[in-house]
Amino acid sequence: MSAIDELFARTRAEGRAALVGYLPAGFPDQETSIAALTAMVEAGVDLLEIGLPYSDPVMDGPAIQAAADQALAGGTRTKDVIEVVRAVASTGAPTVIMTYWNPVERYGVDRFAADLAEAGGAGLITPDLIPDEAAEWDAASRAHELDRVFLVSPSSTDARLDMTAKASSGFIYATAVMGVTGTREQTSSLAPELVARLRAVTDKPIGVGLGVSNGEQAREIAEFADAVIVGSAFVRRMLESETAAAGVESVRELAQELRRGVERS
Amino acid sequence: MFRSARAPSMSPRTASARAIAETGAGQHGVASATACAYLDLECTVYMGEVDTERQALNVARMRMLGAEVVSVTSGSRTLKDAINEALRDWVASVDHTSYLFGTAAGPHPFPSMVRDLTRGIGDEARAQCLELTGSLPDAAVACVGGGSNAIGLFTAFVEDADVRLLGVEAGGNGVETGRHAAPITQGDVGVLHGARSYLLQDEDGQTQESHSISAGLDYPGVGPEHSYLAETGRAQYVPATDAEAMSAFDLLCKTEGIIPAIESAHALAGAVGLAKELGPDATILVNLSGRGDKDVHTAAEYFGLLDGPVVLEGGGDAGPRPADVQRAVEE
Numbered sequence: 153m154s155a156i157d158e159l160f161a162r163t164r165a166e167g168r169a170a171l172v173g174y175l176p177a178g179f180p181d182q183e184t185s186i187a188a189l190t191a192m193v194e195a196g197v198d199l200l201e202i203g204l205p206y207s208d209p210v211m212d213g214p215a216i217q218a219a220a221d222q223a224l225a226g227g228t229r230t231k232d233v234i235e236v237v238r239a240v241a242s243t244g245a246p247t248v249i250m251t252y253w254n255p256v257e258r259y260g261v262d263r264f265a266a267d268l269a270e271a272g273g274a275g276l277i278t279p280d281l282i283p284d285e286a287a288e289w290d291a292a293s294r295a296h297e298l299d300r301v302f303l304v305s306p307s308s309t310d311a312r313l314d315m316t317a318k319a320s321s322g323f324i325y326a327t328a329v330m331g332v333t334g335t336r337e338q339t340s341s342l343a344p345e346l347v348a349r350l351r352a353v354t355d356k357p358i359g360v361g362l363g364v365s366n367g368e369q370a371r372e373i374a375e376f377a378d379a380v381i382v383g384s385a386f387v388r389r390m391l392e393s394e395t396a397a398a399g400v401e402s403v404r405e406l407a408q409e410l411r412r413g414v415e416r417s
Numbered sequence: 418m419f420r421s422a423r424a425p426s427m428s429p430r431t432a433s434a435r436a437i438a439e440t441g442a443g444q445h446g447v448a449s450a451t452a453c454a455y456l457d458l459e460c461t462v463y464m465g466e467v468d469t470e471r472q473a474l475n476v477a478r479m480r481m482l483g484a485e486v487v488s489v490t491s492g493s494r495t496l497k498d499a500i501n502e503a504l505r506d507w508v509a510s511v512d513h514t515s516y517l518f519g520t521a522a523g524p525h526p527f528p529s530m531v532r533d534l535t536r537g538i539g540d541e542a543r544a545q546c547l548e549l550t551g552s553l554p555d556a557a558v559a560c561v562g563g564g565s566n567a568i569g570l571f572t573a574f575v576e577d578a579d580v581r582l583l584g585v586e587a588g589g590n591g592v593e594t595g596r597h598a599a600p601i602t603q604g605d606v607g608v609l610h611g612a613r614s615y616l617l618q619d620e621d622g623q624t625q626e627s628h629s630i631s632a633g634l635d636y637p638g639v640g641p642e643h644s645y646l647a648e649t650g651r652a653q654y655v656p657a658t659d660a661e662a663m664s665a666f667d668l669l670c671k672t673e674g675i676i677p678a679i680e681s682a683h684a685l686a687g688a689v690g691l692a693k694e695l696g697p698d699a700t701i702l703v704n705l706s707g708r709g710d711k712d713v714h715t716a717a718e719y720f721g722l723l724d725g726p727v728v729l730e731g732g733g734d735a736g737p738r739p740a741d742v743q744r745a746v747e748e
């Protein structure tokens with residue numbers, strides 16, 4: 153059982169959804185990103201999703217693009233992202249890196265897997281890697297006991313949902329809307345249907361992300377998903393804060409609010 | 418009807434009321450806007466901010482044709498970022514929007530669709546060459562940005578083992594300076610925009626910014642089939658610097674009375690180099706992928722042909738003409 157499997161066994165037993173929180177490593181700087189990720193776990197985030205800043209994040213909207221640009225301008229390197237994983241391992245929450253594929257390929261797929269596992273990481277979320285092209289990552293993740301989180305969207309066919317669910321481990325990332333990351337006023341009407349279609353082909357846990365920004369939306373999604381994934385809303389808290397310390401506190405407050413949401417309380 | 422040397426490719430799934438495209442030099446944007454005007458489709462074209470400035474004429478043409486031109490201000494503000502923005506649009510609009518990918522790059526099936534749509538150029542050129550000279554050319558030469566006009570030309574000749582295929586990448590300030598757009602010459606294999614191909618990237622796999630005087634070649638990646646042709650040795654790829662391309666541009670203007678696109682001038686520069694090697698009896702086929710109207714401003718600046726600020730003195734006297742000013746400066 154992986155650390156992520158254990159987490160979902162626990163949250164399912166507690167009758168609640170897990171809360172997944174995203175921030176890019178090195179945003180706004182290395183130290184603050186570690187402090188903010190730590191604050192997230194203290195406030196109730198169950199699983200950390202650490203973004204590897206990338207020059208061409210085509211799945212991301214303006215907030216995460218801005219954060220990635222800032223992290224890269226600050227000199228964040230791939231090895232620094234792995235160091236952030238190491239630094240937050242002591243929180244006890246499993247961590248996954250969310251990364252576009254080219255940086256992993258460039259680092260060396262097996263080497264990346266080995267270094268991530270050694271730093272205490274639990275796996276990868278790979279937005280631009282489809283299972284059809286993932287043979288090398290499949291082998292490396294199995295060798296180093298890491299989880300493979302692939303994405304599905306409302307436009308995925310039933311055959312692709314089935315294939316992606318089989319290739320995934322830990323959980324499956326279901327995008328709630330057709331579009332890029334970013335906070336949205338309303339939760340999506342497409343998400344319940346997508347999750348229902350996935351449930352027909354898998355009993356692996358399903359995380360729903362894209363557009364969730366507050367406790368109320370988290371509560372709605374927790375009704376039908378195993379995990380609620382929040383990214384841009386955390387990034388915006390940080391972007392909109394005057395100081396790093398204020399950013400960390402603002403991130404903490406949002407995590408508390410979201411946690412109440414996923415507890416369906 | 419709209420045969421451009423770089424034909425638009427309709428995305429596979431959709432029959433839709435709206436089309437989007439990315440464009441570098443604006444040629445593909447104009448072709449897309451033209452098709453949309455004719456077919457009564459809504460049209461949005463993404464174009465890097467740098468390119469909207471240096472290819473302003475094409476921005477005006479697209480707008481005249483009724484398209485919305487979105488100036489992209491992220492990243493390097495050139496073609497790479499225009500593609501990013503178009504992809505972001507498309508993931509949200511795929512159920513009612515077609516993406517007309519403008520070059521032989523991007524995710525499958527775009528590279529092969531674009532190749533199949535541009536190969537008419539190569540097929541026609543091959544037939545014309547046989548008709549005019551009685552034999553196939555010794556070499557076929559094209560510039561390579563994403564690679565659409567080149568793959569369209571090369572595809573017709575790939576099976577003709579005796580025809581050399583030469584792709585010319587943008588050498589910018591010189592490949593040794595790091596300021597260029599020559600991924601096959603100087604890049605490594607990586608993944609960008611859904612395809613594995615040669616790529617300008619740093620040690621960590623972050624895409625590096627490309628540089629070229631030509632907006633249409635200013636892209637850090639290249640279509641995957643060119644990487645394949647380079648690796649198998651069927652085609653060769655060489656860089657031409659900004660200066661070499663502009664000198665070939667000047668040569669074509671003065672000798673043939675044709676003002677070529679600056680992109681195409683790179684192919685001409687490659688052909689000039691090849692001609693020295695092959696000698697005067699060789700037949701070299703060059704794909705002149707576009708005309709230079711859009712580049713008149715850039716070329717005029719490059720060659721210093723624009724009037725300096727003209728000082729009006731008294732009753733409508735236009736003041737000294739630039740040639741006079743030039744002479745005065747020299748004296």
Ligand SMILES: Cc1ncc(COP(=O)(O)O)c(C=O)c1O
Nearest residue numbers: 562563564565566633680706707
């Ligand atoms: C006239 C012309 N030629 C060539 C190109 C380069 O594109 P490709 O390599 O896809 O042919 C462009 C791109 O805008 C162009 O405008």
